[in-house]
Amino acid sequence: xxxxxxxxxxxxxxxxxxxxxxxxxxxxxxxxxxxxxxxxxxxxxxxxxxxxxxxxxxxxxxxxxxxxxxxxxxxxxxxxxxxxxxxxxxxxxxxxxxxxxxxxxxxxxxxxxxxxxxxxxxxxxxxxxx
Numbered sequence: 231x232x233x234x235x236x237x238x239x240x241x242x243x244x245x246x247x248x249x250x251x252x253x254x255x256x257x258x259x260x261x262x263x264x265x266x267x268x269x270x271x272x273x274x275x276x277x278x279x280x281x282x283x284x285x286x287x288x289x290x291x292x293x294x295x296x297x298x299x300x301x302x303x304x305x306x307x308x309x310x311x312x313x314x315x316x317x318x319x320x321x322x323x324x325x326x327x328x329x330x331x332x333x334x335x336x337x338x339x340x341x342x343x344x345x346x347x348x349x350x351x352x353x354x355x356x357x358x359x360x
Contacts, residue, residue, distance in 0.1 A: 251293050254293035255291055255292065255293050258291050258292070258293065258294075258296045259291055259296075261296070262280070262291065262296050262298075267280070267289055267298065268282045268284060268285065269281070270283040270355075271283065273351060273352060274339075274348070275337040275338060275339055276337065276338040276339075277291055277292045278290070278291040278292075279291070279337055279348075279352075281355050286300055286301040286359045287299065288301065288325075288352075297335075299325075299327060299330070301355075301356045303327050303328050303329070303330065304327060305326040305327060305328045307324070307325060307349060307356075308324040309322075309323060309345055309346060309349050310322050310323070310324050310336075311342065321338070321339045321340070321342050321345035322336050322337060322338045322339065322345065323336070323337045323339070323349055324336050
């Protein structure tokens with residue numbers, strides 16, 4: 231096989247894995263909604279984050295499952311990134327959780343702007359909860 235064939239094979243494999251990942255995550259969201267979770271706000275991210283403001287809960291969705299935390303379990307929210315010489319990258323939100331066996335949840339975003347926007351939305355949702 232020539233190098234172009236290997237490249238095309240790798241490209242198709244990456245696309246197929248991405249589609250499979252999306253399908254599995256979509257199944258998890260359907261199961262979450264079937265359990266009574268009402269999505270009021272979708273913060274996207276990797277893993278995906280959904281909020282149910284009326285129940286004061288946050289759900290973290292992965293292809294293998296989902297985790298639900300009450301707003302009261304979130305001790306602190308933090309914007310993190312890797313500082314590089316030319317440009318910062320790897321922007322993520324860290325949700326510091328109280329008494330979580332998994333530790334903190336880390337949500338990755340594509341850009342600083344997007345991460346800051348989602349941080350503000352999450353802070354607003356948690357602070358305005360009754």
